[in-house]
Every structure is written in structure tokens, then in C-alpha cells.
Amino acid sequence: MPRFEDSDLGADLPESLSPRDSRPSVTIDAGLPLPIPADPVRRNRRESEVVEVPASRSSISDAAQFMHNLSLQPSMLDRRASRNSFGTSLPIPRSSRPSRLSSVVNADGSGAVSRDILASQVQDMAQEKVLAAKNMAFAFDIDGVLAHGNKAIPQAKEALKMLNGDNELGIKIPYILLTNGSGKTEEERCQQLTDVLDSPISVDQFIQSHTPMRALSEYYETVLLVGGEGFKCRDVAVEYGFKNVYTYHDILAWNEEISPWRAHRSEKEIAQASPIDFSKVKFDAILVFSDSRDYSTDFQLIIDLLMSEDGYFGTKSKNPGAGSIPIYFSQGDMLMPTAYKGPPRMTQGAFRISIETMYKALTGTDLERVVYGKPELATYKYADEVLKSWMEEIHNENKIPANVYMVGDNPASDIIGGNMYGWNTCLVRTGIFQGGPGENDPKSPANFGVFDHVLDAVKAVVRKELGKEFKFKWNEKLNPVLHGDGISAIE
Numbered sequence: 001m002p003r004f005e006d007s008d009l010g011a012d013l014p015e016s017l018s019p020r021d022s023r024p025s026v027t028i029d030a031g032l033p034l035p036i037p038a039d040p041v042r043r044n045r046r047e048s049e050v051v052e053v054p055a056s057r058s059s060i061s062d063a064a065q066f067m068h069n070l071s072l073q074p075s076m077l078d079r080r081a082s083r084n085s086f087g088t089s090l091p092i093p094r095s096s097r098p099s100r101l102s103s104v105v106n107a108d109g110s111g112a113v114s115r116d117i118l119a120s121q122v123q124d125m126a127q128e129k130v131l132a133a134k135n136m137a138f139a140f141d142i143d144g145v146l147a148h149g150n151k152a153i154p155q156a157k158e159a160l161k162m163l164n165g166d167n168e169l170g171i172k173i174p175y176i177l178l179t180n181g182s183g184k185t186e187e188e189r190c191q192q193l194t195d196v197l198d199s200p201i202s203v204d205q206f207i208q209s210h211t212p213m214r215a216l217s218e219y220y221e222t223v224l225l226v227g228g229e230g231f232k233c234r235d236v237a238v239e240y241g242f243k244n245v246y247t248y249h250d251i252l253a254w255n256e257e258i259s260p261w262r263a264h265r266s267e268k269e270i271a272q273a274s275p276i277d278f279s280k281v282k283f284d285a286i287l288v289f290s291d292s293r294d295y296s297t298d299f300q301l302i303i304d305l306l307m308s309e310d311g312y313f314g315t316k317s318k319n320p321g322a323g324s325i326p327i328y329f330s331q332g333d334m335l336m337p338t339a340y341k342g343p344p345r346m347t348q349g350a351f352r353i354s355i356e357t358m359y360k361a362l363t364g365t366d367l368e369r370v371v372y373g374k375p376e377l378a379t380y381k382y383a384d385e386v387l388k389s390w391m392e393e394i395h396n397e398n399k400i401p402a403n404v405y406m407v408g409d410n411p412a413s414d415i416i417g418g419n420m421y422g423w424n425t426c427l428v429r430t431g432i433f434q435g436g437p438g439e440n441d442p443k444s445p446a447n448f449g450v451f452d453h454v455l456d457a458v459k460a461v462v463r464k465e466l467g468k469e470f471k472f473k474w475n476e477k478l479n480p481v482l483h484g485d486g487i488s489a490i491e
Helices: 112-124 127-134 154-163 186-197 211-218 232-240 248-254 267-272 295-306 348-363 377-395 411-421 454-466
Strands: 025-027 033-035 050-054 089-093 136-140 175-178 222-226 244-246 285-288 327-329 403-408 424-428 449-451
Touching: 050 211, 050 377, 089 211, 089 377, 127 136, 127 454, 136 377, 136 454, 154 186, 154 454, 175 377, 211 232, 211 285, 211 377, 222 232, 222 295, 232 244, 248 267, 248 295, 285 295, 285 348, 295 348, 327 348, 377 411, 403 411, 403 454, 411 424, 424 454, 449 454
Parallel strands: 136 175, 136 403, 222 244, 222 285, 285 327, 403 424, 424 449
Antiparallel strands: 025 033, 050 089
């Protein structure tokens, strides 16, 4: 099974320098300097909260010849490399969260104590099954697997209830949510998912595309933030620790003529903007957290900064093709499933390719950039930390289960990423992938199987790990020794 190899991860990074005015660079084959963050200036921090994960080798550019085929159909057959520029490291948080956050729960918990006692007694009598249950875990994509927009896929509710303890052992089978979705704080998104899925979802088991980008706050103070509704992404960035966060609303409030084809803004958006003299603001980086709501304006502002002199609006670099400030994208998916009944809709990957194409047309050189999210290695490294932390939360065992199953709908991100990281992969037909019965994706096949929906995938995994006779419901009349009808509870 193809996996990330040591040679994919090799990147000789320069010695520590300031991440601001004296950023180091890596010279790529084309001879262009690529700004990358070095060891961070600690800024009164006693110990760095960041781990740098070297990116795998470059696929050159998705804008080569204005469209690189790997952008459209990344494939295991092509031994797909990283979307990131060679030598660039992707910082991720050292731990899953800076501090422990409580779970989001939508149930009143009535009867939970007595049930927990019974479940504990049952588990004491079935230790072999309990060990197997703790040695498996799921990583679920969300859109197209658990929900379509704000509407749950019906089978997802049953699957999560079973994993949350509605099974014969009354045991919680560990799972995390690993999505390329974005645009809200983790707390807000988890509360939304709790309501939609009718199951408690904790921030401690949740990763969206920009969650690992929290680590970038150690490197960059002043950033242009792109994407999301209103100022929600700005709230996310501030919560992550970025000091000076500006959006296109703020810049248009300073000078709306900077974007001649700007979209209409509401009175509320105008009132919430923070206009200052942006000709005097030195931007450190561009962070694309989520999908753009005003392509024309975001295109213009991003290109302005990429071709600027040291990150100042209104300036132009003497050598624009050499790059000015770094740009980070939270994920690279071309398509996403939505509530729309037609084909999947375009998402951030299409926006990124447009930026690359414009940059190449204007400069003649390929844009160097960094992409987080599935299937990039850094996201899976971070997922390990979250999964280990979640195991400690629910089972008091700080370890990564041996058998991890990725359940996704997108072969180009969920499946290829899981395969290359050594996870088991399950492909479902409720989202991007629409293959018929018995069909797997021909270029990036799921190694465990293809299923009609998430519940079928979960049941197949549980039966493999815990036995074909494992019961997917908790018996409310269960006696720790005898069933209500006098039959032993444990076989």
C-alpha cells in the first residue's frame, strides 16, 4: 500500500532567523526564493507550542501550462506528491489544544450514571472485546459523509449513537471528525454539528481545515485573512492568537476603489470594518481560511500583496516573480458536496488554481504556496495528536489505536491521504463519489471497501474488529450477569 516515504519528507531547513524582516528562503529548481517561517521569535513564550512537519516533495505548480492535471484528479496511480512547495514546512500545534475544552452536549444526561455502572460491569466481563474496541478508531469526513450542509445524513445519526455507547458493551468507540470544511470557530462548528447530528461533538475530537493553522500565529503578526461569512474567520484568527487580522471589508472601508468590481456589502459589514491607512501597514502573510465570498476583491488584494514590495499595498516589487510574502491555503479540494442535487460544487482548490494562474500570467513564474488540510501530511500528524488526546479523554489511555479507519466521500483527499498515511480507508457514495455497486475509485481506491453510507461502513469495521455477532444496540434491560429473560449477558 503506498505511503509517505522518508524521501518524501526530506527538507533541509536553514538555521533560525527572524520570521519577519529577515525571513530565510529555500532555492527551488527554478531558482526562485521561497519565504518560509524559521524557528519563531518566542515573543515572551518560554517554550514553543509548534511542531514543524516537513512537506513532501513538490508537484511543481498546479498552474503550469495554466492547469496541472494533478489539481483536477490527484491519483494514487500518479504517486501524487504534495501540493506544497519543496522544502516548505507546515507548522502545526504541539498539542491538540492549548488548553482542555469541555465537550458540547445536547443531552440532559438523565440515567447516564446507572447505565455507566452497568456498562462498566459488562465490560469487566468482556475484557477481550473491550481491548479490541479501544484498539480501533474512526476518522470521519463531515460533508458528504455525516451531513449535507445543515441536514444530517440519516444513517449518520445511528452510526454515531452506536459509537457513543449504544452497543452491547456500552463502550465509547473512539472517533474524530477530520474535515476540509472551515469558516467558523471550532466551538461554534461543534455546537452546530451537535444539533444537526443529535450526538455530542467535542472540540477535542474535531479538526477543520484551518485548525492546525493556529501554529502560524507564532510566526506572523499582521495577516490578510481571506474567506468565510462576514467576520467569522477573523474571529477564528483572533482566537488562534494572531495579533493584527484584516479582511477585505477593512481594506474596502479604507479605499473601496482598490476593487473596481467589488460585491455589494451590507450596512452591518461596513459598520464592523476597521479602516486604517493600509498604505502604511506591512503584511506578513496571506491566510486563506475558507471559501471567498467576493472572488473579484479577494483576487485583486491577494495579487496586489503577492506582487508588492515587502507586503505593502500600493507598491510593486522590482522583481515580482521572486515573491513577496507567503500565502497559505487551509485546504486544496477542488469540489465539495452540498445540498444541491446536481454535481458537486467548486471550492477552495478552484480558487487557489485561479490565483496561481493569474500570478503565472502576470509574472511568468509559478506561485509558491503552502496548503494544509487533507491529504497533506501535516494534517494527519495533527490528527494523531487529537486522536491520542481523545483516547485519554474517554478511556484514560494516552495512545493512538492501532486500527484507524478513515471514512470519506472524496477519493482525491479522504482516501488518498488515508492510504498514504497507512490508515484503513472506507469510501461512501453519499457525497463526491457516485460509483455504482461493486465499483471503487479506479485511481485512488479505498483499501477497506466502498459502502452506500457511513452506517454500512461502520458496521463492516466493527464486525471485523469485534466479531460478526457484535450487537449494535445497548440492552436497556441488561443485568450484568443475566439478561431479563435469564440468559447470560456475556457469551
